[in-house]
Amino acid sequence: MASEDQGVDLLWGSRDKPARPARLALTVDRIAAAAIEVADAEGMASVSMQQVAARLDVTKMALYRHVASKAELVAVMIESAVGEPPDLSGVPGGWRPSLVRWADLMRETWRRHPWLPAATTGERLTGPREVGWTEAAVAALDGTGLDGGERMDAVFLLSGHIRNTQSGATAGTQPWTEQKQLRTVLHEHRDRFPALHEAARSINGAPRDNGWAFGLNRILDGLEVLIAARRPDPTD
Amino acid sequence: MASEDQGVDLLWGSRDKPARPARLALTVDRIAAAAIEVADAEGMASVSMQQVAARLDVTKMALYRHVASKAELVAVMIESAVGEPPDLSGVPGGWRPSLVRWADLMRETWRRHPWLPAATTGERLTGPREVGWTEAAVAALDGTGLDGGERMDAVFLLSGHIRNTQSGATAGTQPWTEQKQLRTVLHEHRDRFPALHEAARSINGAPRDNGWAFGLNRILDGLEVLIAARRPDPTD
DNA sequence: ATACTTGTGTGTCCGTCGGACACTGGGTGT
């Protein structure tokens, strides 16, 4: 598909530069910045071509001179919003503190742009900075004895957990404690859901983080078990 | 909001029954079934009021006699598609086999309805069967020494992993191995992403499951570490 | 100076979406 290829070229920088230097205001970067402003302020649902164009005092069709489709616009937004991947080489203590640092940074980025978790799910184009984030995490697992597939699975597991706990991205099997409606209904049907009712009761009012710290520690503990098993002789 | 309350009542069964027995064809169940057919066959994106109505040989506005909004239709679809929550009481071996069984069943359900993972993310109404699934998993953790918040966090962690690995729901930080485009681009920029390139190379052609088994085992191992720590004296 | 080309933004149109609202026509209770 033509637009798809175009998107790849745009993201990865191998598209021909415009023969003449852009002489006027509208650029991909300005469009992406405007779109990110809209998304940060009013959510991804408000990011329409017309909204973004209006913020730039321009017709929506003008955007299509710089961006092939809305999907491509979103891809550029993501690539811009994730920022430069972190350098974890200075983190002492081995893979675990490095992954913790990585996760904290990613979480912070996603906190600044609450639409990112949802926008980065589903089939879509992936840009170099986004890949750079993964590169950093995979590299942090070098020397653990895990093979390539395991390292990538581990990073996927961790980033998935960040996504799941971040902002309002996921409901359903989770923060009932914060949905008063569901809490009420749970209490009304407490005979039908005894374990849940008991569990919800016991954490009444406690500050919640959507299971972020819990899941992180469980995942890292699980990785530690595997890594320990892979190096039966602790020679270092 | 009126429609929201209505949705709760509809899902949880406390709405007044129609005074007269429904005399004609269209019912919430038939609508939900038709919508699920559309979603299964052509994806959630094709589930529009008009599409669903067409499948029932009816005007789209007729659906609004039985469903307050599209959001409510989706809620009913989910509640119908998740099916009855499983009975894990017969699973021997304690919490871990029970959770494995639960996860397998949930995964199978979501495999049959690939739109479910995406549909169950974000703010939305939650129905009793969906809550029942969670109830089963939380109940499986009874007697582990985990407190209520920990049990719920554990179930959230596990279900989040299922969601992340299921179908095409998540891309981004993951199955590059299956996106030929990204693999190509990764190879072209191998000097920029050495760890990723090396990792991807080492798993060339291996059958992938999106990290499902890996993540499941890591999570369960991590839970085991915590549970073991909670019962320093194995007296049973 | 003039004509041509090229690239950037505009205006108009289309199909689809969710949904509001007024209607109609057949079945029911009186």
Added chain:
DNA sequence: ACACCCAGTGTCCGACGGACACACAAGTAT
């Protein structure tokens, strides 16, 4: 026989993503 009631219809609306033909500027060739 009657009025009521209500499930389903028809029409309309604003917003969406996008196709397409056009206007218009600036730079180049003549």
